[in-house]
Amino acid sequence: MSLDLDKRQRAMLREMGVRVWQPMPVVAEVQPVEAAINTIATGARIERAQPRFDAEKPVVAPARTAPAPVAAPAPRQVPGLPPRPAGIDRMDWSALQAAVSGCRACALCESRKNTVFGVGPAAADGVAPQVDWLIVGEAPGENEDLAGEPFVGQAGKLLDNMLLAIGLQRGDDAPARTGASRSVFITNVLKCRPPANRNPEPAEVAQCEPYLKRQVELLRPKMILALGKFAAQSLLQDSVPEVQKIPLGKLRGQVHHYLGVPVVVSYHPAYLLRSLGDKAKAWDDLCLALSVAPTVVRSA
Numbered sequence: 001m002s003l004d005l006d007k008r009q010r011a012m013l014r015e016m017g018v019r020v021w022q023p024m025p026v027v028a029e030v031q032p033v034e035a036a037i038n039t040i041a042t043g044a045r046i047e048r049a050q051p052r053f054d055a056e057k058p059v060v061a062p063a064r065t066a067p068a069p070v071a072a073p074a075p076r077q078v079p080g081l082p083p084r085p086a087g088i089d090r091m092d093w094s095a096l097q098a099a100v101s102g103c104r105a106c107a108l109c110e111s112r113k114n115t116v117f118g119v120g121p122a123a124a125d126g127v128a129p130q131v132d133w134l135i136v137g138e139a140p141g142e143n144e145d146l147a148g149e150p151f152v153g154q155a156g157k158l159l160d161n162m163l164l165a166i167g168l169q170r171g172d173d174a175p176a177r178t179g180a181s182r183s184v185f186i187t188n189v190l191k192c193r194p195p196a197n198r199n200p201e202p203a204e205v206a207q208c209e210p211y212l213k214r215q216v217e218l219l220r221p222k223m224i225l226a227l228g229k230f231a232a233q234s235l236l237q238d239s240v241p242e243v244q245k246i247p248l249g250k251l252r253g254q255v256h257h258y259l260g261v262p263v264v265v266s267y268h269p270a271y272l273l274r275s276l277g278d279k280a281k282a283w284d285d286l287c288l289a290l291s292v293a294p295t296v297v298r299s300a
């Protein structure tokens with residue numbers, strides 16, 4: 001079976017820096033066309049999960065059947081740190097945004113310029129936007145801290161191109177791209193920047209976790225894409241034993257769950273900028289996620 005990429009997907013993959021090679025058909029006696037293998041970049045096979053993305057033939061939107069929420073243990077207050085705002089688990093979207101914006105529950109509040117709640121379609125009257133996909137990264141960096149928005153700069157551009165390759169477009173501000181859906185929300189595990197872009201401390205992750213948990217409960221996405229080690233560890237800590245000891249590569253290639261929502265693990269775009277050879281694996285991850293939660297693509 002061959003990978004059926006249309007012109008627009010190929011253009012997006014080029015923007016991601018992923019080269020798609022498709023062999024010329026050969027005569028049937030020598031090798032059937034169906035036997036041709038599609039490779040990306042380093043030659044990784046990607047025929048396992050084909051995106052159902054086709055701008056010419058819009059995918060019919062299925063009824064929104066978000067996964068039923070699954071109860072998770074209430075996050076405990078981290079000893080020695082200031083208390084979080086009360087009642088996070090009952091907040092609506094506006095209250096949650098306000099709670100994050102005023103949060104002083106760990107030391108990261110001292111050095112941040114802005115909190116970074118996330119970006120997606122506009123919310124109305126305290127109700128979370130309706131999105132099918134949730135992208136979870138690690139923590140804001142310098143640019144994100146200044147902008148108050150996740151995934152800006154080069155890593156953000158790469159993420160945007162990856163999302164466009166599967167028919168998703170961030171936010172409401174930029175002009176709509178033909179055939180792209182805005183049914184995606186992008187956030188991080190930590191809502192404030194660790195100084196000098198150091199790794200998040202376990203206590204900071206634990207203290208910030210209720211905000212992400214509540215975002216998932218309110219957004220009720222059909223797919224969570226966990227980008228990077230800290231996102232994977234934070235989301236899978238209750239479902240994968242000793243997840244902290246498992247390399248990211250071994251968490252890829254399977255569908256996990258968080259609060260009943262399917263989770264696919266992949267590489268952080270900042271890592272992909274340094275490790276070009278792994279872009280093919282990231283595309284494979286996107287295809288896996290897409291096979292679980294097809295993007296609803298609308299023609300212009």
Ligand code: SF4
Nearest residue numbers: 103105106191192208
């Ligand atoms: S990182 Fe999270 S817990 Fe810490 S101050 Fe920011 S919002 Fe609060």
